[in-house]
Amino acid sequence: MVSRKVANFDLSTYMAQRKAWVEEALDRSLQIGQPETIYESMRYSLLAGGKRLRPILCLATCELAAGTVEMAMPTACALEMIHTMSLVHDDLPAMDNDDYRRGQLTNHKVYGDDIAILAGDGLLAYAFEYIATQTQSVPAERLVRVIAQVARAVGAAGLVGGQVVDLESEGKLDISVDTLNFIHRHKTGALLEACVLSGATLAGASEADLRRLSVYAQNIGLAFQIVDDILDVTATQEALGKTAGKDVTAKKATYPGLWGLEASKQEAIALVEAAKEQLEPFDERAHPLAAIADFITTRSY
Incomplete structure (x- = not known):
């Protein structure tokens, strides 16, 4: 997969x-309390690594809109808590029934289904507490708007709704592209969009800028899922850090299954180019977002 890269910007x-800033902030954000088991379970998955793409997107859009890393970091950490919750719950036997995530045993394999469910619940609740209590130097009306953006992204109008349709679609042979797009615009894309919009909202971005960033986020969200589907077919478990080929095993509809690998790659590239077009008014301020969009179609994990 090839896409025009941003010149003179070192994404790595x-x-x-x-990522180092986010890892340090996440470690500070959640200390061991009582009962120890639940905090250990929450930290086990929260600190398991990963790209930290979602919090980095939040930081990047806050800086783009003339905000600071400091004002965005609590929300960035909260978004990673929510993403981690979704992975912990997604891996459960009642969902995708996966044994590995980010190169280690899934939460329920270590702590049991019951504690894994509660760890996800704990991370979700704590995420909103963390935004509300730890964000500094942001007007209250912006903070309330961010909390609403994130809540909508994770609820039935977003991630939860997408997961429901995903579960209902398993094993069906007549899943349309429209249904597949619905699943992934909600299950994957909604939280990515919240990451992008929340950072900019914290910094006081204009409505016009938020609209552009929303379109950017929707496009990279769908591209991200298409590439995920491709990697599920082409990558190894070692590269992915999770079980490879599980979509085929679960008889899930995927973009390669509907379009084939090459057409799926081209669609991902087209989505990324459309996303980058939305960034043109921001000039060099948008170089990180444009480079992240390129990364989505060239990543191998």
Whole structure:
């Protein structure tokens, strides 16, 4: 997969630096309390690594809109807590029944189904507490708007709704592209969009800028899922850090299954180019977002 890359911008250095900031902030955000088991379970999955793409998107859009990393970091951490919750619950036997995530045993394999469910619940609740209590130097009306954006993204209008349709579609042979798009615009795309919009909202971005960033986010969200589907077919478990080929095993509808690998790759590239077009008014301020969009179609994990 090839896409026009952003000139003179070192994404690897940018991502590594911000990932280190996020990892440090996440470690500080959640300390062991009582009962120890639930906090250990929450930290086990929250600190298991990963790209930290979602919090980095939040930080990047806050900086693009003339905000600071400091004002966005609590929300960035909360978004990773919510993403982690979704992975913990997604891996459960009642959902995808997966044994590995981010290169280690899934939460329920270590702590049991009951504690894994409660760990996900705990992370979800704590995420909103963390935004509300730890965000500094942001007007209350912006903070309330961010909490609403994130809540909508994770609820029935977003991630939960997408997961429901995904479960209902398993094993069916007549899933349309429209249904598949619905699943992934909600299950994957809604939280990615919240990551992008929340950072910009915290910094006081204009409505016009938020609309552009929303379109950018929707396009990279769908591209991200298409590439995920491709990697499920082409990558190894070692590269992915999770079970490869599970979509085929579960008889899930996927983009390669509907279009084939090559057409899926081309669609992902087209979505990324459309996303980057939305960034043109921001000039060099948008270089991180444009480079992240390119990364989506070139990643191998």
